[in-house]
Amino acid sequence: MISTASAAAHPNIAFIKYWGDNNQELRIPAHSSLSMNLKELETRTRVSFDPSLAGDQLILNGIHEEGAALQRVSKMLNRIRNMGGLNAFAIVESENNFPTGAGIASSASAFAALSCAASSAAGLCLSERELSRLARTGSGSASRSIPEGYVEWQAGTDHDSSYAFSIASPDHWDLADLIVLISEEHKETGSSLGHSLADTSPIQGARVEDANRRLEICRKALLERDFSIFADIVEQDCNLMHAVMMTSDPPLYYWFPGTLEVMRAVQIWRSHGIPVCYTIDAGPNVHVICPVKEAEKVKRELGSLEGVNSVLECTPGGPTHLLESDFPGV
Amino acid sequence: MISTASAAAHPNIAFIKYWGDNNQELRIPAHSSLSMNLKELETRTRVSFDPSLAGDQLILNGIHEEGAALQRVSKMLNRIRNMGGLNAFAIVESENNFPTGAGIASSASAFAALSCAASSAAGLCLSERELSRLARTGSGSASRSIPEGYVEWQAGTDHDSSYAFSIASPDHWDLADLIVLISEEHKETGSSLGHSLADTSPIQGARVEDANRRLEICRKALLERDFSIFADIVEQDCNLMHAVMMTSDPPLYYWFPGTLEVMRAVQIWRSHGIPVCYTIDAGPNVHVICPVKEAEKVKRELGSLEGVNSVLECTPGGPTHLLESDFPGV
Numbered sequence: 001m002i003s004t005a006s007a008a009a010h011p012n013i014a015f016i017k018y019w020g021d022n023n024q025e026l027r028i029p030a031h032s033s034l035s036m037n038l039k040e041l042e043t044r045t046r047v048s049f050d051p052s053l054a055g056d057q058l059i060l061n062g063i064h065e066e067g068a069a070l071q072r073v074s075k076m077l078n079r080i081r082n083m084g085g086l087n088a089f090a091i092v093e094s095e096n097n098f099p100t101g102a103g104i105a106s107s108a109s110a111f112a113a114l115s116c117a118a119s120s121a122a123g124l125c126l127s128e129r130e131l132s133r134l135a136r137t138g139s140g141s142a143s144r145s146i147p148e149g150y151v152e153w154q155a156g157t158d159h160d161s162s163y164a165f166s167i168a169s170p171d172h173w174d175l176a177d178l179i180v181l182i183s184e185e186h187k188e189t190g191s192s193l194g195h196s197l198a199d200t201s202p203i204q205g206a207r208v209e210d211a212n213r214r215l216e217i218c219r220k221a222l223l224e225r226d227f228s229i230f231a232d233i234v235e236q237d238c239n240l241m242h243a244v245m246m247t248s249d250p251p252l253y254y255w256f257p258g259t260l261e262v263m264r265a266v267q268i269w270r271s272h273g274i275p276v277c278y279t280i281d282a283g284p285n286v287h288v289i290c291p292v293k294e295a296e297k298v299k300r301e302l303g304s305l306e307g308v309n310s311v312l313e314c315t316p317g318g319p320t321h322l323l324e325s326d327f328p329g330v
Numbered sequence: 331m332i333s334t335a336s337a338a339a340h341p342n343i344a345f346i347k348y349w350g351d352n353n354q355e356l357r358i359p360a361h362s363s364l365s366m367n368l369k370e371l372e373t374r375t376r377v378s379f380d381p382s383l384a385g386d387q388l389i390l391n392g393i394h395e396e397g398a399a400l401q402r403v404s405k406m407l408n409r410i411r412n413m414g415g416l417n418a419f420a421i422v423e424s425e426n427n428f429p430t431g432a433g434i435a436s437s438a439s440a441f442a443a444l445s446c447a448a449s450s451a452a453g454l455c456l457s458e459r460e461l462s463r464l465a466r467t468g469s470g471s472a473s474r475s476i477p478e479g480y481v482e483w484q485a486g487t488d489h490d491s492s493y494a495f496s497i498a499s500p501d502h503w504d505l506a507d508l509i510v511l512i513s514e515e516h517k518e519t520g521s522s523l524g525h526s527l528a529d530t531s532p533i534q535g536a537r538v539e540d541a542n543r544r545l546e547i548c549r550k551a552l553l554e555r556d557f558s559i560f561a562d563i564v565e566q567d568c569n570l571m572h573a574v575m576m577t578s579d580p581p582l583y584y585w586f587p588g589t590l591e592v593m594r595a596v597q598i599w600r601s602h603g604i605p606v607c608y609t610i611d612a613g614p615n616v617h618v619i620c621p622v623k624e625a626e627k628v629k630r631e632l633g634s635l636e637g638v639n640s641v642l643e644c645t646p647g648g649p650t651h652l653l654e655s656d657f658p659g660v
Contacts, residue, residue, distance in 0.1 A: 202543075203573060206536035213532075236577055243533060243573030247566055253594065257587035257637075264583065307587075 005120035009112035010317035020198030027140040031211030039317030043109035045094040053089035084122035111138030112145035132163040148319040170316035176295040179312040182284040200249040231277030258307035262286040335450035339442035340647035350528030357470040361541030369647030373439035375424040383419035414452035441468030442475035462493040478649035500646035504622040512614040530579040561607035588637035592616040
């Protein structure tokens, strides 16, 4: 008997970043983080446990994947098979409506959707908190893609205490994330390897020690919709993560000249009174954050910068959810 | 009676950077640093104590300066007048053979030359160590421009113990500093103000705590002419300083898109086996360091990068010294 379920999940953009683990195997992070789901970007994943299969299969955007990608998915499926008492292998079919590996955190939505679809197909009925924990074991930031809107991932100290929860619904604050695509080349160092290098930087300890201060400032600014305080702390937190990356051994550089051009422009615009700030994940793209009502103006300004190819506009997104019927195209 | 003396000094490029003071007034730094004098760049300064003057005068590159620049020079002259028991005001005429305020540390050579010329004109006969301490009070990094070649500035804890000394002569290692001029605009935030912001960064403490480790690795690599180890630690130290700058409150950004373009190119070249590394001061220019015998090849490569206007080639320089006769042009 084949058992199938499908789920959809959004990637998220972290305002207070996750970088570095206390437990790499379980992805218990070194500190808490805070993010917003991105409504317009979505991963849709169908999982079918099929007793006739000789091994797990992964079809990503229509292409059969082998090697490390498949192994990482199988590891998650093993965890779920253990939880559900299943033996069957599965076919995992997954599609992103955005470019993979270009610095938009595709592993977050991928493992959120996979956890949701696979646990459902395995007959498990997991709570949001249980799903968040489960997704975390596949990709740390996937834990934040499970709940809706604005999300805090409580670092915790073990599997049970490390999960994410919503601190505000998507309609709490009309923020736009204008994702400026600098380069869609596949990034050189994946996040998983990067996290393991964090502790080789002489400043990671200080960054982690300071994380709760930043988180509390950011959470308060977000709940009070205070853009000015929000902007300063989001940029400082982003710079701290990239500082650790660039001073680890070996160093990781994610910024390109175009990245810095947008960073500088954003700061000038803010100094001229436009409510706008930037944040950057483990890739060259710049996430330019502003209130939705400023988005048209900011997009026009971004369009005037050299080296800006395209801009994706995102708004706060809902939670990871099961899809009633199979989604079209898979 | 007019008493005159002239001196010449080179700026220096720090391999282990100075950023942050324990005592701002005396410029006792938060940690030790390490640098190389730059032979081809020079400040020449003539100081004339003249009892007929109604105040100090500063003529910088042929232009009468007032305000903050003159005040900073007067403060140094006051210190020297106190030491020498003088009352007369002075005319200070100074010329750089390189662009002022473009991220080439002009204050280092300026205060090194000024200390040397003014103390001599005041009839003082200071040792190198005494001159280094004196120059430090005008501009911290000026202490490093006093001795020859490769120089260590021992942080110390007070005026007496904070001075620089040569750890190797200019001919110890034939390194070239290819200064890639990204922009000759005057930088937005001077170093003096920047130093006072260092402690507002959540990672400055960790950077300072780690400074001796970096200094020892760098000193050893330099003394053993081990370019590979030298390159890694110089870049890490540079990135740590800029990390502190970019995470201070307010943040300081010195990198331009062209800065990052050169940084990235240098890393690619090194990964291809060319012995080359970069370092960046409080400005957009990139100092590309390589053995002199590689300099032609590296300059050709630099010339192929977009946005690289010009490259100044420097080699290890001698100490600050008195000029026998007045230098031409002043």
